[in-house]
Amino acid sequence: MNSQNFDLNLLRVFDALMREQNVSRAAERLALSQPAVSNALGRLRELLDDPLLVRVGRRMRPTPRALALEGPIRSALQQIEQSVGASEAFDPASSRQRFCIAVTDYVEQLCMPRLLQQLGEQAPAMRIDIRHLSPSLPAEALDRGELDLVLGRFDEVPARFARQHWLSETLLLALRRDHPLATGSMDLPRFLQLRHLWVHGGQTRGMVDQWLGEQGLCRQIAYSTPNYLQAAHIVAGSELAAVLPSQLARYFASLLPLQLFELPFALGPFHLEMVSLVQRQREPALHWLMTQIAAIGQSAPV
Template sequence: MPYILSMNTSNFDLNLLRVFDMLLREQNVSRAAQRLALTQPTVSNALARLRDMLGDPLLVRVGRRMCPTPRALALEGPIRAALQQIEQTLSTGDAFDPQRSHRQLRFALTDFVEQLCMPSLLASLQTQAPNLRIDVAHLSASFPAEALDRGELDMVLGRFDHVPARFSRQLWRSETLRVAVCQDHPRLSDGLDLQRFLQLRHVWVHGGQTRGMVDQWLAEQNLVRQIVYTTPNYLQAAHLVAATELCVVLPTLLAQQFARLLPLKLYELPFALPPFDLELVRLTHRQHDPALTWLEAQVLAIQPG
């Protein structure tokens, strides 16, 4: 933290760093105060003190947002890393009491994984850790390494092609794919083969990807399907298919859940694709955080069905 080290730090209030970190996350004084359980005047006063000590406005108002200055952006990563290191150092060796903990833990998930994992996890936390707060962010196609590094996320759960070596990976479950159509689809009375699959009109749940497993396999065979609608949302895709003559390829367990709730019929894919893995990932150097270790164990114990 070169800017801070050039100052006289003997009387520096380290609580100001927590305020700085939250202001950079929220870019809004009111929201930062709420997250810190402080009053808005207290946070405003802390920001004024930081501006005076560092000789920089740090955050400037642009419309309804407060945007960080270049100096604030330069400080953001080192300060957040330092706060994480302090937290981990103090918590190392301490027992984690889930019944008393008020920690806020942040996941990134797709809506597919959220549907499979979170109902069981929240039911468990209701009795084991009633005051623990879980915040979920949408998981995009690219692995959120920077968000994990900055402490904006504690864990991610999903399918990843590449994970940097500084992260630990735990297999949660392997999954396959099924084709879902409306229950009385007029073109599938005799079943589903590859030719009929290619003749159907498809919904594609893209999850931010440019090409999924199905289209990659088809391209390798010099084949293509007709995609007429794309969405990032599995639940929306299932409802669309139940009400039309479209079809969608879904993870098997999710497809089975939807088929119990909606007028859907499921088919095996008319070609062979290998299973794909869903993994729980977090920073290796946070392995000694007892709260994350405890929560990781709760997630890995979930067997969705």
């Protein structure tokens, strides 16, 4: 292959195809027609002498050659974007950029309605795609550019990532308003009488059970789920109790027949962070978006 005759626009097509592994979705990402992307894929296959993407069942899978090229090509594109962007003023009003963010359903409920309102006023053509956040930091997805940003709670973050405090939260106990034990104050014996719903988020042990275990105690968990939003509805219609982040608990208590209680033991707050690749911190559009999200965290009630 003669690199001097290589159309650099094909690299953007290659990157989109590797991200989406689907010609139609890659075309949508690039704002091109499907035939244009199919034609570009044909040219890439000819220039690189490799099929790059092969059909396996109903999906397209990258070849070993494509996987080997994915990282270097994406890194080169990011460096070009950063170099060009550094010399241009970012205009949110005209931006049509698309960002992929991984969050839990709880953080999505807490942050995204306000973010969408801000984008509607300042960056109406910007697009946000949400992905479900796993319990551990999705480092490989951030490295590959499949994710631009994550918002969550992480114990360990490798040095190649920038981490920024976003929000501190506490926990409250939620019961159905006419629950037999939803009277008076909540003490530890009554807490241990309850049958609990646990929102595990993929963890093996949460803050509550860790504290109880240190005291030689345990609670009865009758139901577990990874979904915070569904938990509130289940509690409102059952005999179960759930420990929920305070802002989420107060939000649902305004909509559902829920009674909230302070926990009968002190756990202290937990902290949520924004995490992205260090090398992408200088990207004007991503920096602007993170500034908007940071402001939402700073204005949240304690």
